[in-house]
Amino acid sequence: MPHSQTIDAIIDAHHHEIIELSDTIWEHPELRFKEFQSSQLLSSFLEEQGFVVERGIGGLPTAFSATYGNEKPVIGILGEYDALPGLSQVAESDEEIAILEGENGHGCGHNLLGTAGVSAVLALKKRLEDGEIKGTIQYFGCPAEEGGSGKTYMVREGVFDHVDTALTWHPHSMTGVFSYSSLANYQVYFEFSGKAAHAADSPHLGRSALDATELMNVGVNYLREHMIPEARVHYAVTDTGGRSPNVVQAHAEVLYLIRAPKINQVHALYERVVDIAKGAALMTGTTLSIRFDKACSDYVPNHVINQIVEKKLQAVGLPEYSAEEYCYAKKMAATITADELSSAHREAERMSNFELEEDFYVAGKPFFSSIIPYRKSYAHMTGSTDVGDVSWVVPTAQFFFTCFVAGTPLHTWQLVSQGKTSLAHKGLLHASKTLAKTAEHLFLHPEVIDAAKKEHDKVTRNRYQNPIPAEISPAFHE
Known part of the structure; x- marks a missing residue:
């Protein structure tokens, strides 16, 4: 050989x-x-x-x-x-x-x-x-x-x-x-649907999906104090609903990445984020749709x-x-x-x-x-x-x-x-x-x-x- x-x-x-x-x-x-x-x-x-x-x-x-x-x-x-x-x-x-x-x-x-x-x-x-x-x-x-x-x-x-x-x-x-x-993680889209309206003439007729998105993000930011120190939560607003400030936006979307040391910890934190999203929809009179994107252990x-x-x-x-x-x-x-x-x-x-x-x-x-x-x-x-x-x-x-x-x-x-x-x-x-x-x-x-x-x-x-x-x-x- x-x-x-x-x-x-x-x-x-x-x-x-x-x-x-x-x-x-x-x-x-x-x-x-x-x-x-x-x-x-x-x-x-x-x-x-x-x-x-x-x-x-x-x-x-x-x-x-x-x-x-x-x-x-x-x-x-x-x-x-x-x-x-x-x-x-x-x-x-x-x-x-x-x-x-x-x-x-x-x-x-x-x-x-x-x-x-x-x-x-x-x-x-x-x-x-x-x-x-x-x-x-x-x-x-x-x-x-x-x-x-x-x-x-x-x-x-x-x-x-x-x-x-x-x-x-x-x-x-x-x-x-x-x-x-x-860190294990979940990546999830949260979509809000509302009702468009003229932002000056008839804002009372609208239901802002963009408001819901912002309220969700504010709520999650308050959640940070009550998460385990090793956890991480990141988000990106992927759809603001439009570019005109004179429209009550009928659709908006935010993508969340939720991390923690163990997948069960991620899931528990995810459920709290979902509750916040539901609350944001309730406050704004919009509907919420959740789309699971991916995860890893x-x-x-x-x-x-x-x-x-x-x-x-x-x-x-x-x-x-x-x-x-x-x-x-x-x-x-x-x-x-x-x-x-x-x-x-x-x-x-x-x-x-x-x-x-x-x-x-x-x-x-x-x-x-x-x-x-x-x-x-x-x-x-x-x-x-x-x-x-x-x-x-x-x-x-x-x-x-x-x-x-x-x-x-x-x-x-x-x-x-x-x-x-x-x-x-x-x-x-x-x-x-x-x-x-x-x-x-x-x-x-x-x-x-x-x-x-x-x-x-x-x-x-x-x-x-x-x-x-x-x-x-x-x-x-x-």
Whole structure:
């Protein structure tokens, strides 16, 4: 048998193709459930590389799986490729300049997230072909993480039921194991219908849906004092009913995102928000319609797999940068505020469940200087992810990897700007090596998978219930 290639060598050999995939997705940012070009690009590439591709899985047109192998264990790698609205931004610029005002942008780095997984499964396929490992590797193209909970729908349809373990990652300005939980959430539309009237001549004949929306929002804002501290409630008025102040608006709509550490806490808070909405309708003589959009569960970390991920992160190490890259990074770092940097530092400490060493951030340097040490954490990330639902049905691990300068906030123009740079490309390739080496270790040591499953069974205790009701369909056309 000829000498088999290492994970590093395989990934390095394909790095130009992988970077091109990432940059193409960055150049064509697509929103939730509409990632047709991105999905086709990745699935076709994997098909050409010899994977068996199934498109439209879980009833989602832009979801797909790409499989190589037919033995146990089955290790799944999760990929994403959706963008965010309103974050169009010129690449590699240290100024906020839109390519096209109001258009989409990859403000969470999912162009990197999805392609790193492709690179990892490509390397693992080669190791399987060489007979160095045995099992099945499966890439899952998962749409609509941003505001759509694509994976939650996929879990509801049984897409991951055959998978033994799942791995994923997320681009960030820091590197470390995703050791804590996340917030569960509901996303719900509240629509008010009233009666139009002339606002000056006959306002008494009207019933304002816009008034109902405003009263609801005021009521929810008073509710904040009486919520648990970890909960979060956000809203956006998506329809004010019109643009003329001289009309009593007959229709208005507000979209709410309700978060808490556990899904039962979300549901209890949701019921209180519904009561407030009903009260607003009663006060204004309008009618209320509630439309459930999506939900996701809290994330369940797996300590057994997390320890393997941490070892592989340490083995891969942080990227090295050229003088030119440092020059660009310092310009970008100058756009990050002290408060943003401090917030990132606090998040790193929550991840590590411990006060970080003083050299984690060195003043004047554009990057965090070390990998966050892994410690089992009982903290909660203040955001949400639909990876949570996968983690309830499959032992799951994920990590952050440095792709941006220290403190770069997610969902900002700065992150979009850096998402097509060599800084991001280096992070992508390092992350793909970490994913592949973790999966390789699990293939070589099936007893670790067994231990991860025992931990998972003990923690979840068959308590999972998918938070999206069976009658709710994804909002493909919004």
